[in-house]
Amino acid sequence: MAEKIVALKVDVDTHAGTRDGVPILLEDMARFAVSATFYFSLGPDNSGKAIRRIFTRKGFLKKMLRTRAPSAYGLKTMLYGTLLPAPMIGASFPDLLRETERSGHEVGIHCWDHVKWHDYLPWFPKHLTAMELGRAGSLFEEILGHRAETTAAPGWTVSPDSLEVQDAMGLSYCSDGRGTHPFYPVMDGRRFRTLQIPTTMPTADEILGENGVSPENLHEYYLAQIREGLNVLTIHAELEGGIIRSSFVRLLERFRGEGIRCITLGEAAHQVAQVPACQLVMGEIAGRAGKVAIQGEPVP
Ligand SMILES: [Zn+2]
DSSP: OOOEEEEEEEEEOSHHIIIIIHHHHHHHHHHTTOOOEEEEEOSBOOGGGGGGHHHHSTTHHHHHHHTTHHHHHOHHHHHBTTTBOOOBHHHHOHHHHHHHHHTTOEEEEEESOHHHHHHHGGGOOHHHHHHHHHHHHHHHHHHHSSOOSEEOOGGGOOOHHHHHHHHHTTOSEEOOSBOSSOBEEEETTEEOOSEEOOBOSOOHHHHTTSTTOOTTTHHHHHHHHOOSEEEEEEEETTIIIIITHHHHHHHHHHHHHHTOEEEOHHHHHHHOOSOOEEEEEEEOOTTOSSOEEEEEEEEO
C-alpha cells in the first residue's frame, strides 16, 4: 500500500494571527516533530475592510456567523484598516519569521495586503500586482536574508498577471489553488512555468457546521478524506492556532497514530515527477463565498 503523506500549508492572514497563532502552531508542531510551510502576510492588516464583503459577496455573512469569525479574529482585528489604523505585520514580527524558519519549517509569502489582493486582484493593473508581490518579496529577503522560494495567493485568488509575476520571481513552486495533484497552470490560454501544488482538502472554515462536522469531530472528517500519496491541507494561524487548536492537536495525534507523514510543501515539490499542464480557472467551491482558483482539465 502506498504511503499516506500530508503536506501542511499554514496561511497567516492577520497581525493577531501572526502574534498569537503562529507561536501556538510552532509549539504544537514541535510536540509532534512535524514540519509545515508557513505563508506570511507581510504588509498592512486591513481586516476591518473585509467587513464590506458582507455586503458584496453572497454567503459571506453566513460563513462569518457559522465560523464565529469575531471570536476567532477578535474585535480589534475586525476594525483594522477602518476605525483603527492597519498595523504592519512583517515589520512587527521579524523575529517570529526567523524563528519559524529556524524551527525547521519552510517560510513563504502569502501577500503584502491580504484584503486588497483578495477583493481586487482581477481589477489590478499588472504593475500593481507586481508591486504587491515585490514589496512582500523585498521585506521577506530583508528579514530572512534570502529570497522567497514560494508564494500562496490570498483567498486562492489568482489572475494571468499574478501567475506571470510569479514566473518572473523565479520561485520553485506556488500553492495558489485547489485541486488534486501538482501541475503547471494554463490560464486564459496562457501557459506558465511555475509548478503549482494545490490544496487537496477543504479548510476547517469551509466544513465546520456543515453535515455534522464540529470542532470535536473535525479530525475524523479529515482522516476519512486522506488518500494514499500526497494530500495538501491548508490550516490558518487564526483558527488551528486559536479557537480550534484542540481539533488540530487531535488531528496531529491521529496522524502519528496512523503513521501518516507530514511534510512541507517544498518537500512535496521536490518529490513530484511527470507534472501535467492543467487549466487553472476561478470558480466556486462548497463552503466558501466568492471564487477560488481551481485546477481544471489537463492541457496537452
Ligand atoms: Zn489567507
